Amino acid sequence: MAATTAEAAAVQATQLQACGCKGIRTCLICERQRHGPPPWQISPQKKYHFLYCPDTGWAMGPQDSDFEGWAFPFPGVTLIEDFVTPEEEAEMVRLMDSDPWKLSQSGRRKQDYGPKVNFRKQKLKMAGFQGLPSFSQKVVQRMGLYQGLEDFQPVEQCNLDYNPERGSAIDPHLDDAWLWGERLVSLNLLSATVVSMSCEAPGSLLLHSAPSIGPDAPEGSVVASSRSVPCQEVEVAISVPCRSLLVLTGAARHQWAHAIHRRHIKARRICATFRELASEFLPGGKQQELGHELLQAALSFQGRPV
Numbered sequence: 001m002a003a004t005t006a007e008a009a010a011v012q013a014t015q016l017q018a019c020g021c022k023g024i025r026t027c028l029i030c031e032r033q034r035h036g037p038p039p040w041q042i043s044p045q046k047k048y049h050f051l052y053c054p055d056t057g058w059a060m061g062p063q064d065s066d067f068e069g070w071a072f073p074f075p076g077v078t079l080i081e082d083f084v085t086p087e088e089e090a091e092m093v094r095l096m097d098s099d100p101w102k103l104s105q106s107g108r109r110k111q112d113y114g115p116k117v118n119f120r121k122q123k124l125k126m127a128g129f130q131g132l133p134s135f136s137q138k139v140v141q142r143m144g145l146y147q148g149l150e151d152f153q154p155v156e157q158c159n160l161d162y163n164p165e166r167g168s169a170i171d172p173h174l175d176d177a178w179l180w181g182e183r184l185v186s187l188n189l190l191s192a193t194v195v196s197m198s199c200e201a202p203g204s205l206l207l208h209s210a211p212s213i214g215p216d217a218p219e220g221s222v223v224a225s226s227r228s229v230p231c232q233e234v235e236v237a238i239s240v241p242c243r244s245l246l247v248l249t250g251a252a253r254h255q256w257a258h259a260i261h262r263r264h265i266k267a268r269r270i271c272a273t274f275r276e277l278a279s280e281f282l283p284g285g286k287q288q289e290l291g292h293e294l295l296q297a298a299l300s301f302q303g304r305p306v
Contacts, residue, residue: 020103027107028167046198046235054079056211059236070227071210074197074236076252080146083245084139089189093270095135096159099305107166107262111305114156114275115294119176126293131303132157132274140274140299143185148247152183154274155291155298162193162260162269169265172198172257181276184248188240188271194264195246197236197256204228 019029048067050059052074059074061067084092101109116127132140136157143149162168175184207227236256240246248258281291297303 018103020108021105025105025171026167027169028165029107031167047233048229048235050074050234050236052077052197052236052238053213055213058211060210061207067207067229069210070207072205072207074252076248076250076256077238078148078245078247078249079238079240080245080247081241082243083142083187084189084243086243088138089243092135092139092272093189095133096270101161102305104160106170107163107168108170109161109163111159112156113303113305114158114298116306117176117179119178122178124179124290126297128306129294129297129303131297131300133303134301136272136274137301139187139272143245143274148249149183149185152185152274153276153295153299154185155277155294156180156275157303158273158275160271160273162265162271164262164265164267167262167265168260168269169262170260172196172259174254174257175275177254177278179278179281181278181282182249182253183276184253185274186246186248186271187274188242188244188246188269190242191265191267191269192242193240193260193269193271195238195240196259196261196264197238197252198259199231199234199256201231201255203231205231205234 019027021027021030049062049065050067050071051062052058053060053071054077056071057073057075057077058071061070096111099111101111104110113129113132115124115129117124132154140152140154143152160170205228207229238246252258277291277294279285281287281294283292285291
């Protein structure tokens with residue numbers, strides 16, 4: 001009997017090693033091990049849904065919904081499709097998979113190329129940070145060819161591996177603004193996904209008649225706002241194709257939290273997110289010397305996951 005109990009415990013320990021969830025975070029692996037009603041609460045879905053339109057920069061009401069024909073401006077989003085070729089994508093993923101992946105929350109795996117950071121205490125250490133990976137050098141150089149990214153110098157790269165078999169997802173969150181700067185740049189590999197944007201600010205969003213799309217669209221076709229919705233009940237879906245680059249700045253970076261819902265992971269997906277330094281670590285800032293050291297290491301492109 002004791003042997004049977006020990007064997008069961010060993011099996012359970014092996015299963016738990018395949019899951020990196022902590023606290024209220026869960027994935028399909030750990031959820032299968034729990035019995036009875038879950039003690040955690042799944043965030044309720046938002047009541048009002050809009051779709052981001054890259055052609056207009058507006059969040060549009062979906063067809064056949066109560067908000068069809070209504071929209072509101074959604075600034076701070078840049079989507080660059082076909083940023084890498086299928087061949088470049090395959091080589092990047094091959095090189096990523098040649099290094100170990102660490103278990104992370106909510107069914108994700110991760111690889112970090114950056115300093116060790118305690119965001120709560122606002123402290124960081126260089127530790128084993130030796131730079132971004134060599135295969136990202138051409139990607140970063142290519143970013144500089146696009147408007148708004150000419151001076152982008154990433155100091156950190158985080159690869160996240162999503163898989164539907166693990167129920168991978170990431171909760172709505174705002175990235176840190178003490179260390180990380182204005183632009184968040186993410187390269188989407190292997191499969192398309194949806195980035196869901198939400199805002200917990202009080203008040204209402206004013207809706208307008210949706211702008212027309214296309215070369216024949218008349219100018220000045222947006223009428224004065226005549227409808228509103230509670231901001232906290234709104235979610236904006238950004239469709240992100242495979243091999244595209246997503247850039248978040250301004251309100252989309254600092255006011256609207258971003259998330260990846262489990263239902264939007266249909267196949268394996270890798271997201272490589274690049275972050276730049278905040279002004280405190282740039283020339284003229286009070287930690288400019290540390291920032292210079294971090295950038296020198298990052299842009300040597302000699303790094304391995306830390």
